[in-house]
Amino acid sequence: MAETDDIKKIEQLLELMDKNKLTEIEIKKGDEKILLKRELPQPPQVVTAPVMHAPAAAPTAGVPATGAAPEAAEQATSNLIDIKAPMVGTYYATPSPDSDAYVEIGSKVSEQDVVCIIEAMKVMNEIKAETEGTIAEICVESGQAVEYGQVLYRVEPN
Numbered sequence: 001m002a003e004t005d006d007i008k009k010i011e012q013l014l015e016l017m018d019k020n021k022l023t024e025i026e027i028k029k030g031d032e033k034i035l036l037k038r039e040l041p042q043p044p045q046v047v048t049a050p051v052m053h054a055p056a057a058a059p060t061a062g063v064p065a066t067g068a069a070p071e072a073a074e075q076a077t078s079n080l081i082d083i084k085a086p087m088v089g090t091y092y093a094t095p096s097p098d099s100d101a102y103v104e105i106g107s108k109v110s111e112q113d114v115v116c117i118i119e120a121m122k123v124m125n126e127i128k129a130e131t132e133g134t135i136a137e138i139c140v141e142s143g144q145a146v147e148y149g150q151v152l153y154r155v156e157p158n
Helices: 002-020 068-078
Strands: 024-029 032-037 081-084 089-092 114-120 123-128 133-138 151-157
Touching: 002 024, 002 032, 114 151
Parallel strands: none
Antiparallel strands: 024 032, 081 151, 089 114, 114 123, 133 151
């Protein structure tokens, strides 16, 4: 009988969580404790290929246009790893307005190094490199609004 009551109470707590869109609820009564926790669904990973526009080159007399320059540029960037924004928010390159940037072009980073902050709903979220290498390109400016999946940095792997 007691088990049935306990199950009903847990079901009521789950309904309460659903109704109020809670991800965690903890109930303590004396020495007893119930902790219900659910993971938030992760947004789908959106992978976008960079759009490369080759500049129109003036034809040189006697030399056929081969398009070798765009291919060389594409090969130069194809080995770079993108660090993308994991959320929508405001990008900040520094921990505070009077601090130095977390990283600059040429900075060496490892997987756990913080490279920037993205502010979302008044919460400062530290963004880690999640890769190892050297910062080759910074694609956004501090204070700029960024979208989910937007490239923040390009890293040359070690």
